[in-house]
Amino acid sequence: xxxxxxxxxxxxxxxxxxxxxxxxxxxxxxxxxxxxxxxxxxxxxxxxxxxxxxxxxxxxxxxxxxxxxxxxxxxxxxxxxxxxxxxxxxxxxxxxxxxxxxxxxxxxxxxxxxxxxxxxxxxxxxxxxxxxxxxxxxxxxxxxxxxxxxxxxxxxxxxxxxxxxxxxxxxxxxxxxxxx
Numbered sequence: 001x002x003x004x005x006x007x008x009x010x011x012x013x014x015x016x017x018x019x020x021x022x023x024x025x026x027x028x029x030x031x032x033x034x035x036x037x038x039x040x041x042x043x044x045x046x047x048x049x050x051x052x053x054x055x056x057x058x059x060x061x062x063x064x065x066x067x068x069x070x071x072x073x074x075x076x077x078x079x080x081x082x083x084x085x086x087x088x089x090x091x092x093x094x095x096x097x098x099x100x101x102x103x104x105x106x107x108x109x110x111x112x113x114x115x116x117x118x119x120x121x122x123x124x125x126x127x128x129x130x131x132x133x134x135x136x137x138x139x140x141x142x143x144x145x146x147x148x149x150x151x152x153x154x155x156x157x158x159x160x161x162x163x164x165x166x167x168x169x170x171x172x173x174x175x176x177x178x179x180x
Contacts, residue, residue, distance in 0.1 A: 033106075089154070
């Protein structure tokens with residue numbers, strides 16, 4: 001990974017965490033959401049994607065990080081920290097299912113800090129080409145930002161700009177304090 005490369009997110013951020021919430025909290029969620037919505041979220045897994053499931057280099061990736069506990073924020077922190085490099089990422093470009101957003105809004109959770117499975121973060125010289133190659137394999141993907149020199153981890157959301165904080169525990173662990 002080196003400055004100037006694109007960062008590409010593949011799969012859906014927070015999907016597994018929101019699926020787990022729909023499974024374990026179906027009764028509570030039924031006060032706010034339809035039974036169909038809850039059932040769909042319980043069955044939502046996204047495309048199968050992991051660090052050993054494809055030839056990532058053959059698709060144009062130079063480095064990758066699987067997401068998991070702590071979500072895509074933790075993956076961004078880990079990959080940039082491993083290379084002592086920074087990044088600029090636009091949150092609006094990270095693939096997230098609307099169902100995940102709805103559940104996160106209900107419990108005031110951050111979908112980018114929520115457990116993610118079948119989601120990867122890549123560095124590539126040509127992020128759009130990588131995203132297209134992933135899409136051809138049925139994996140939703142998009143270029144979300146750039147690798148920067150230095151160590152600043154910048155987050156952009158529209159006109160709002162800030163810096164990423166050190167990762168905290170996964171949002172799933174915050175559910176008891178939210179009355180779940």
